Amino acid sequence: MKLILGVDAISPPLTGIGRYTWELARQYATGDYGFDALRFFSAGRWIADPSLLLSTAPKNAPRSRLKKVLSPPASLRKWRLKQGMRHSLFHSPNYFLPESADSGVVTIHDLSVFKYPETHPVERLRHFERSFESTLQRANHLITDSEAIREEVSGFFGWSKEKITAVHLGVPQEFQPYEASSLVAPLAEIGLTPGSYGLCVSTLEPRKRIDRLLDAYSELPLRLRETCQLVLAGSSGWLNDALREKIRRGEGEGWLRYLGFVPEVSLPALYAGARAFFLPSLYEGFGLPVLEALASGVPTLTSNCSSLPEVAGGAAWLVEPDNHDALREGIEKVITDDIWRVTAIQRGLDVAREMTWQKCARQTVAVYESLSGTRLRR
Structure with a gap:
């Protein structure tokens, strides 16, 4: 052939x-x-x-x-x-x-x-x-x-x-769990420490529902936002003027960091150092960031629609992306429910192992x- x-x-x-x-x-x-x-x-x-x-x-x-x-x-x-x-x-x-x-x-x-x-x-x-x-x-x-x-x-x-x-x-083999000690130096270069942030990796475009994520995160208890800052990474995208204003507001309040585009070589450490990962997208053909987070051993929240439940394979907490209360409650659970987190991490690694x-x-x-x-x- x-x-x-x-x-x-x-x-x-x-x-x-x-x-x-x-x-x-x-x-x-x-x-x-x-x-x-x-x-x-x-x-x-x-x-x-x-x-x-x-x-x-x-x-x-x-x-x-x-x-x-x-x-x-x-x-x-x-x-x-x-x-x-x-x-x-x-x-x-x-x-x-x-x-x-x-x-x-x-x-x-x-x-x-x-x-x-x-x-x-x-x-x-x-x-x-x-x-x-x-x-x-x-x-x-x-x-x-x-x-x-x-x-x-x-x-x-x-x-x-x-x-x-x-x-x-x-998912490449570089996306895997790492010892926290090995993540300290690479994360310090961007002002982060292992386990101290929630992560979203996404282009800034309307169907990704990043605006919904920011709205929900802004209503978490103040102490939780202080101990687990939201980090947003991804290229600029399109049709996002209102979203950019919300990002500026969140950064001004201190609970949000927008990194913009992150070089590919830096992504495995960024994922592995996160306490939780969030992608409440309305629609995805696959949702690679979800698989990358699972492979990195990071408890994950994503949407209950399109292909995302299929990709998550039972390892992620699923929510309706436009349901504000469910999204806020889901974010808090993924960050704080230690019993669920242990099970989700192992299930996520099993799911990712089957997708190469x-x-x-x-x-x-x-x-x-x-x-x-x-x-x-x-």
Whole structure:
């Protein structure tokens, strides 16, 4: 089997889809999966080494005048790309097949663009309006991150469930419990101490319900907020002016720290040092931060909707994200109920142990095999 993996989502800093794409690329490039050929494709060009996409160098650096003069016309470039993709299976981990791919496998992570369009920037909505129907017409098979999204995709687009496969994501080994003594130095660099904070890792966007989390946390008993400050980490996102005002207010009152984007290398220590983790998102295709928290041995609260109960596997305290009282009470329980915490930590480690990127890659390759009728060596 000849495989082409789309790697357009690999861009620093890695988001959830970028992480998924990078892990598949890394697994395929370093593992023995028996591909007859493996190539990577992004934005109309072949990529020799996907790790180079993680460089912070500008992607659209101007080319020399000579290269522009000698470049072939667009029609010839398209023809060459189509020819280069013949007799290969194309997998796009990021919703869209390129125009040059006549068919392929597509990963749909969630349907938030269709279910909650008001929570997305206009540019993203227009991209789906222009290109997604064409992708569905050409796709041979769809992959989702969870059974919950598999059910949604089948119902929303009228696809047979036989043509959709759920493959859970994974968690790197770096996310694990650490001795508190080993966390003191790395956490001190950002002014934290092990066990003294609750954590939320999330992009600042409406469906994540960070505003609800802040509202609930602000009503915890003062002593609890003083001994367990809320730490919020994540990139800036969009449509969040009101949320940013709440963040400024919480920081001014002293119970909230907003770290902004945290480098990936620092995340395992940040997770492992937390007393509790919170992600009351309204809708997730998978919810990688929940799995990362469970793998780190951190008692976790998350939502009782979309894929999150499936990912948590009975290890997290589940709440209705828009139920203010239930969210506030759940936060307090996860921080203070020592009997529940002991059980939740062990259950979370058991759940996370079953979700690895190696397993994700193997199950994804099994989808390729089912389409090609070929059993690869692995």
